[in-house]
Amino acid sequence: MSKAHSGICGLHQSGPKLHFQIKRMGYYWPTMTISPKSSCGHEYILAATDYFSKWAEAVTLKEKVGEALWAYRTTYRTVTQATSYSLVYGVKAVLPLESQIPSLWIAIQEGLTIEDNVRIWLEELEALDEKRLKAQQQLECYQARMMKKFNKKVRPQSFQVGDLVLAIRRPIITIQRMGNKFMSKWDGLYVVKKVYTNDAYKLVDKDRLRISLRNRKFLKRYYP
Template sequence: MGNPISKILSRHVPTLRRTQRGATIIDEIHKGSCGLHSGSRTVTERIKRLGYYWPRMYADTAERIRVCQECQLHAPVSRAPQHPMVPITLPWTFCKWAIDIVGPFPKGAGNAEYLVVAIDFFTKWVEAKPCAPSPVSRSEIFSGKPLYAGSEYLTKLSATTDNAQCEVTNRDIVHAIKAMLGMKRSRWVDELPKVIWAYRTTHKNNTGETLFSLVYGSKAVIPAEITVPTEGILSYSEGENDERLYTNLNYVEGRREMVAIREATNKQRIAKYYDKRVRARTYKVGDLVWRDNQASRVQNTGKLGPNWEGPYKVIGISNTEAYKLAELKGNPIKRTWHAIALKKCYM
């Protein structure tokens, strides 16, 4: 017995075979004078509402729309991760720094308009120094020379322009400066030391410690503990305090090891969640692909510019995620392209 719904529909609606007539209807509703380049589900529903029907209508519509050149060129760029996360942990303090420039700010003391922020990867210790506009190139600022950064460690150890490491810190610093200044925005240079000190003495959930205690081994005393004395302040003894400082310095390495273990555990948990969303894309030699226009800048990248450009043919694979491309005429593209900047082309 056949499908009863198909029998009922065949009596009351015109039935079309998989011929050019069905393709004409799909094209007209999808990209005709009344089309919006909608998806296959929306187009199929409009076809049904107009009174048309044929077997495999959903499949035919999806196949027809998948090869639409305009839809492929302007399709959104997927931000889903392409490969698993590789957590990186550092073995000791101050072995690697991340540097970023924040600004421009309103002109402050010393004509300062920018803020150079350096963060230690392990302890998250922050060094920040305001600076004026300078003809020094960006590469020289990040070369490890002590041009602006306030820590001598940057002259001896590696530094990287890892913006992701600095973004959260930059946001917190700028938010605190704005909240402290009110309308006196040119005084941001004067408020910066207070903000940095507050950041260094704030407890961090990912490490379970403050930045100050990880670096110096002891808890910093903040003004609030002096204004309203705590038990530690009331029982303060200079001799006992010095002895405790020496003891804390002996234990600081053990505390740092515990922080390293805690941080590695957190990173493994984050990587596990991240890897669930990985949508790897692989291509074979001979496949046709589109290239991300934001990366190649071949076409106009304005408001009405395409998100993708091409197509190109895959002519070689340098590793599992980098591909050598060529134009359809056979002219090779000079460099290889990562899979994250490519998308399969349907013709």
């Protein structure tokens, strides 16, 4: 690997090129693309998504935090009414302490024969789909309650013929650049000419030259 980093081989381009060069020299292992650490010594990434903003956050870690992962996977979730471990494997997780001081559940398992263990395991696998479906229903009910609580604070706005409004500039794709970064995302001034069903409005500009159709969610009231 040191030879692949030095001399004429030093001008590699990122990971895929280095991966190709090392394999060409006769070295290979299954996890060679993910095993090497970064220049800062980080090997793992802890990723999470904020529930409200939907933004993904990632933190680099030098070593795996097994205790944190174990706590997350075995913690009872109010949203799904279950643990993440049980939704994946169909059974509850066995704590390391239970292997030293057997609990009632472990004692019952040890007293079963191989055939009984296989039968119970198959029954748990058959019930896993139903358990996941129930967790999905619990999640949807929780999201509905959150949405209902949030919508109580939302004041739906509507416009009448003759109202002055501003409209979001087209294209509505926010990742596409439209001028410089200080340009306003609102375009106008427009006048509501006609109101349609399904929150659609026909707009004309102040000179009565441009006519366009816009949905209510892309409009806001203009206050002179």
